[in-house]
Amino acid sequence: MARMKFLCDAERCIECNGCVTACKQEHEIPWGVNRRRVVTLNDGLPGEKSISVACMHCSDAPCMAVCPVDCFYKTSEGVVLHDKDLCIGCGYCFYACPFGAPQFPQDGAFGLRGKMDKCTFCAGGPEQDHSAAEFKKYGRNRLAEGKLPACAEMCSTKALLGGDGDVVADIYRTRVLTRGKGSDVWGWGTAYGKPETRQPAPPQAKS
């Protein structure tokens, strides 16, 4: 069983924002919501580094622990998803997330906080696969089409890798051994350093 993970190679990221654009285009994400974004450290200085950041689908996801309405679940592939019908937009998950992944669309004239939106690892949500409702709420379900997240597949320098954690780690290991430097993976320890949360059996719809 694949355990889906993201890995961003700061040695390769050229801050092209291709991943951000791919994500926005794939899921038709509205203005003000960025499921993925590129963070640059020491911008314009020697040794500048860029990292593509989104929900990392943590092993022990803090958002799941703090949600007051328990709208989060983890799929059998290790993807952290949530039910937008249940979300109350309280923002607790935003404060708990070490990556700033949860996004809140600004609705109405007074900027009311809408229901939380975040990266789904292109796995849709708790609606019928490939349905209009799933696309509207969660975006496209590429995983059910046998594809990996659009951001990782679109990355021109292959700085952003996404997919089965073991395979992704093997690819990165080969890369580091070949180039002989840059073995630090930003966010990997924070996201996957803790043991997998013991979850109740993932809910499944009757087909």
Place this chain on the structure above:
Amino acid sequence: MKARLIIASALAITAFAVAGCGEKPNVTIYKQGQYQGKPDNVPWQSQPFNNSQADWDKAIKARNARQNEYARIENQ
């Protein structure tokens, strides 16, 4: 007068001694809740995989391998 003072002191000491008993712990221990939302499908349940997990695994594995440009170049 002295007896009253003793009783008052005893009451005060007793009240002081048990004052901490009514305190509640201030540290919240979060418990993992049970998911309350709608059920979800596994990715291979719908089209184009028709409930074949093996086919889905194969497709994902092929996509995963394509991310490794060292292997991709060798195969060309």
